[in-house]
Amino acid sequence: MPDPAVARLAVLIDADNTSASHAGALLEEVARYGVPTVKRAYGDWTTQQLVGWKKALNENAIQPVQQFAYTQGKNSTDSALIIDAMDLLYSGNLDAFALVSSDSDFTRLATRLRESGKTVYGLGRRRTPPSLVAACDKFIYLEVLGQQDADGAQDSASEDESGEGSAPLPDLHKLLTSAIDATSAEDGWAHLGSVGSYLGTRHASFDPRNYGFAKLISLARAQDYVEVEQTDDNATRVRLTGGKGPAAKATKATTAKKTAAAKAPAKKSSSRGRGRGAGQSNG
Numbered sequence: 001m002p003d004p005a006v007a008r009l010a011v012l013i014d015a016d017n018t019s020a021s022h023a024g025a026l027l028e029e030v031a032r033y034g035v036p037t038v039k040r041a042y043g044d045w046t047t048q049q050l051v052g053w054k055k056a057l058n059e060n061a062i063q064p065v066q067q068f069a070y071t072q073g074k075n076s077t078d079s080a081l082i083i084d085a086m087d088l089l090y091s092g093n094l095d096a097f098a099l100v101s102s103d104s105d106f107t108r109l110a111t112r113l114r115e116s117g118k119t120v121y122g123l124g125r126r127r128t129p130p131s132l133v134a135a136c137d138k139f140i141y142l143e144v145l146g147q148q149d150a151d152g153a154q155d156s157a158s159e160d161e162s163g164e165g166s167a168p169l170p171d172l173h174k175l176l177t178s179a180i181d182a183t184s185a186e187d188g189w190a191h192l193g194s195v196g197s198y199l200g201t202r203h204a205s206f207d208p209r210n211y212g213f214a215k216l217i218s219l220a221r222a223q224d225y226v227e228v229e230q231t232d233d234n235a236t237r238v239r240l241t242g243g244k245g246p247a248a249k250a251t252k253a254t255t256a257k258k259t260a261a262a263k264a265p266a267k268k269s270s271s272r273g274r275g276r277g278a279g280q281s282n283g
Contacts, residue, residue, distance in 0.1 A: 001137065011026075011100065018100050023062065046068070102124035104128075104132050110136050125141065126143055169211070179199050
């Protein structure tokens with residue numbers, strides 16, 4: 001991912017699908033990954049649904065992009081955002097894109113931007129379809145940003161017609177176990193940074209905040225199956241307790257081999273003994 005200190009980002013917001021109460025928090029989150037040089041929000045600003053966005057636009061210097069809903073039931077906002085994203089891509093002035101939406105219609109856009117070598121950050125509700133989450137380099141759920149919905153009616157209006165609720169979070173035990181096991185050395189210890197990188201690469205939506213922890217180290221310390229240790233050089237490393245790491249597996253394998261080797265001579269000796277006995281009997 002690009003260096004946050006110099007990376008130039010375009011923040012493209014699907015206002016029809018995002019509550020204005022998240023505006024400030026999502027921009028603070030995006031600032032962790034780069035400098036938002038382009039900030040645009042798309043929607044039909046003539047409707048009452050987006051009235052709550054007016055204050056958020058002014059306070060956060062977000063440029064509103066008007067897109068009339070020419071046909072009832074069709075989301076013209078999606079098309080406008082996608083066209084702008086492609087124009088920005090070909091301008092060559094950006095390093096990354098932040099797509100703010102819970103709409104799976106942006107899945108192909110995210111994929112296309114990544115194919116062109118751009119980093120894509122997704123921000124949306126927990127009900128966001130897995131296809132869009134997986135299409136991004138990193139996906140952040142708006143609920144973890146600590147911004148409460150100030151206008152329940154507005155937020156309800158932006159919900160999917162399907163009425164689907166929040167998607168269940170991946171099993172934390174399985175995630176941590178596989179990550180530590182994959183990144184650990186022969187002694188079973190893994191650097192916490194390597195574990196975090198592994199999780200972020202393989203699970204775009206992984207975020208300690210999804211599980212109620214601000215940092216990965218806090219999350220790890222709260223798990224009774226994970227041992228956390230600070231090294232002399234002030235690095236943090238973790239390993240699985242209960243003999244679940246690679247080192248434990250290797251030890252078991254070695255023990256099994258030694259046991260098999262110890263039994264082998266005994267079998268041969270017994271066989272030779274039976275052979276001699278048979279020969280004497282024949283004599």
